Amino acid sequence: MTTTSSSLARASRLPRDLALVTVAVDAVVVLFNLALQLWPDTPEAAQMRSTYAMPRVWILIASGIGMAWVLAATLAWSHGRQALERRGAEGVALLPGPRGRYGAVYLVVLVLNFYALGPLLLELQLLFMPGGQLQEYVGAPRMQVVMAVSTVTQAVVQLAVLVLGVWLAAWVAQRRVHRRAAPWRWWAPPCSHPCRCGARRSRATGPMR
Numbered sequence: 001m002t003t004t005s006s007s008l009a010r011a012s013r014l015p016r017d018l019a020l021v022t023v024a025v026d027a028v029v030v031l032f033n034l035a036l037q038l039w040p041d042t043p044e045a046a047q048m049r050s051t052y053a054m055p056r057v058w059i060l061i062a063s064g065i066g067m068a069w070v071l072a073a074t075l076a077w078s079h080g081r082q083a084l085e086r087r088g089a090e091g092v093a094l095l096p097g098p099r100g101r102y103g104a105v106y107l108v109v110l111v112l113n114f115y116a117l118g119p120l121l122l123e124l125q126l127l128f129m130p131g132g133q134l135q136e137y138v139g140a141p142r143m144q145v146v147m148a149v150s151t152v153t154q155a156v157v158q159l160a161v162l163v164l165g166v167w168l169a170a171w172v173a174q175r176r177v178h179r180r181a182a183p184w185r186w187w188a189p190p191c192s193h194p195c196r197c198g199a200r201r202s203r204a205t206g207p208m209r
Contacts, residue, residue, distance in 0.1 A: 011092035014099075015080030018173070019073040021103045022166065026069050029110045072166055076102075079170035087174075095174060102173035109165035113158070121157060125150045 037048050052058050083092055092098070125147075 007093040008089045011089045012084065014084060014092055015077040017099050018076040018080040018102055018170065021099055022072045022076040022106060023069050025103055025107050025110060026065075026072060029107070029114060030065060033114055068162060072162055075163060075166040076170065079166065083170070083174050095176065098173035101175075102169045105169040105172045106165060109161070109168065113161050113165070117157070117161060121154045125154060 038045055038052065052061070083098075087095075
């Protein structure tokens with residue numbers, strides 16, 4: 001299978017494309033999450049809108065999101081660059097739709113992170129906060145230490161999920177799709193060439209005695 005110059009040029013842009021796909025998927029998930037929180041005409045959404053309107057709040061949120069996007073895009077670019085160095089442009093050009101597969105897997109990872117792992121970590125953190133169920137077991141003097149440890153643990157877990165998510169998406173994008181072999185059939189179409197058919201029968205039955 002040969003590759004054209006256009007496909008080789010497109011393959012050489014894989015690191016940049018993976019970084020752009022990462023930022024695009026991140027932006028879609030963040031905007032969708034913000035729309036779910038701020039768009040409904042409910043008291044909770046109005047409270048969230050007033051909270052996000054504070055400069056201190058949205059600056060912290062924007063800086064955190066920006067740092068996460070830069071880190072994820074850098075990791076994606078490095079995985080794409082590593083694929084080019086290991087496989088070469090011709091090998092990358094033969095990969096079936098690496099950008100689409102990368103985006104799909106990374107989207108699944110982000111959705112699970114936002115709507116499954118994130119709320120779980122928040123619930124665990126709320127247990128140790130003032131008014132939480134485990135506050136009486138921790139005690140007031142150690143409350144600040146426990147809250148700091150839980151915050152750091154949540155940040156480490158989110159970082160690990162980000163790194164492993166980009167790695168998993170890049171690994172799936174670089175996988176080759178192997179076609180299944182044709183199924184074995186006990187029957188065969190009739191052969192119109194007598195010499196070939198005779199040779200096949202002699203090989204199958206062995207020498208005559």
